[in-house]
Every structure is written in structure tokens, then in C-alpha cells.
Amino acid sequence: DAGVIQSPRHEVTEMGQEVTLRCKPISGHNSLFWYRQTMMRGLELLIYFNNNVPIDDSGMPEDRFSAKMPNASFSTLKIQPSEPRDSAVYFCASSGGGNSNTEAFFGQGTRLTVV
Amino acid sequence: GIQVEQSPPDLILQEGANSTLRCNFSDSVNNLQWFHQNPWGQLINLFYIPSGTKQNGRLSATTVATERYSLLYISSSQTTDSGVYFCAVKDFNKFYFGSGTKLNVKP
Numbered sequence: 001d002a003g004v005i006q007s008p009r010h011e012v013t014e015m016g017q018e019v020t021l022r023c024k025p026i027s028g029h030n031s032l033f034w035y036r037q038t039m040m041r042g043l044e045l046l047i048y049f050n051n052n053v054p055i056d057d058s059g060m061p062e063d064r065f066s067a068k069m070p071n072a073s074f075s076t077l078k079i080q081p082s083e084p085r086d087s088a089v090y091f092c093a094s095s096g097g098g099n100s101n102t103e104a105f106f107g108q109g110t111r112l113t114v115v
Numbered sequence: 116g117i118q119v120e121q122s123p124p125d126l127i128l129q130e131g132a133n134s135t136l137r138c139n140f141s142d143s144v145n146n147l148q149w150f151h152q153n154p155w156g157q158l159i160n161l162f163y164i165p166s167g168t169k170q171n172g173r174l175s176a177t178t179v180a181t182e183r184y185s186l187l188y189i190s191s192s193q194t195t196d197s198g199v200y201f202c203a204v205k206d207f208n209k210f211y212f213g214s215g216t217k218l219n220v221k222p
Contacts, residue, residue: 043212055208104210106158
């Protein structure tokens with residue numbers, strides 16, 4: 001398996017623009033997580049899905065952020081409109097779902113810069 | 116949520132030295148992982164170790180779940196070991212990360 005695949009690797013956008021980050025989880029994994037990493041706050045869980053259903057989005061910072069998982073092999077994280085404080089590295093991770101004790105694997109991340 | 120504390124926050128080693136990193140967590144967990152974030156930002160899985168001891172080359176890890184801590188041992192450190200080491204614990208479906216130990220191995 002190629003692992004968790006994220007795109008794009010780098011994104012530079014202007015304030016106010018819409019940004020869409022993409023993630024393809026490992027085949028067979030049914031939990032998917034979106035994390036944000038900043039120097040100030042470290043790794044923060046934004047939202048996670050189990051069997052394509054959003055289970056907990058309490059980490060989503062505000063209504064400008066939304067995430068979808070239309071099928072088991074694809075998820076998006078959208079920011080609209082983007083702001084400079086959204087600049088961070090966004091990671092997607094996947095694992096076996098539910099309470100199963102399986103490893104989580106991370107994608108290479110998307111480094112977002114909002115100017 | 117579960118609190119995860121890692122120590123030390125920063126560590127500088129001379130190449131060839133050994134080190135122990137610690138992860139304390141505040142509640143029972145059913146999953147614990149160690150990750151290495153390399154200087155390029157990639158999060159690399161080191162160990163999946165909810166309990167017991169595992170070894171992989173120069174690295175080994177021990178988790179004592181009943182006492183709520185895990186240790187990561189790095190022996191004969193190399194410059195490529197530099198980066199940040201994270202401990203993450205899972206409670207039900209959520210992974211909680213510590214703030215990491217930043218390791219700098221000098222040649």
C-alpha cells in the first residue's frame with residue numbers, strides 16, 4: 001500500500017480564498033483523522049470519521065472549516081474563506097476503526113500558507 | 116480528554132550517546148504509539164505499543180499501562196535520529212498527542 005496520500009504538499013493562497021486539502025486513506029482503514037500542527041499549539045485533532053461518518057468535529061476551529069468523506073477512499077478539508085492564522089501543516093491519518101487497537105498512519109502533510 | 120506529558124522537552128546528544136524519552140498519560144488507554152517527526156516534517160511510525168516491550172534496531176520501547184507511562188530508548192544515537200519524538204495515546208476513537216521531545220544529535 002502507498003500509505004496515506006495527501007495533496008497538495010504545499011499550498012500558498014491569498015487571504016479570503018477557498019482552500020481544499022485532499023486525503024486518500026490506506027485501503028481497508030475505516031477511521032480517518034484530520035490534524036493541524038502549529039508551533040504554538042502542536043498537533044490538534046480537527047475532526048475524525050468512522051466508516052465515512054463524522055464522529056467528532058469538536059476540534060474544528062470555526063465555521064470556515066468543513067470536512068467531508070464521500071466514500072471510504074477520499075476525504076477533503078475545506079477552508080472558506082482562508083485567513084493568515086490558518087497557516088499550518090495539515091495532516092491526515094487513517095487507522096482501523098472503532099475501538100480496534102490498530103496503528104494510525106499519517107500522510108506527509110499539506111503545508112498551507114495564507115498570505 | 117487524556118493528558119499526555121512528555122519529557123524532556125529538549126535533548127541534545129553527542130553522536131553515539133544513549134537516551135531515554137518518557138511519556139506519561141493521565142488515564143487508561145488501549146493504544147499507544149511513538150512517532151518520529153523528521154526535519155522534513157514527516158511523521159514516521161516507530162512503535163505501536165499499548166503494553167510490554169518492543170525493539171527495532173537501536174530503538175526500543177516499553178509501556179507499563181498499569182502505571183500509565185511509556186519509555187522510548189535510543190541507543191548509539193546518530194545524527195539522523197534528530198527531530199521530534201511524539202507519544203500518542205488512543206482513548207476510544209481519538210488519539211491524543213504529547214507536546215514532543217525535540218532531539219538534536221550532534222556529530
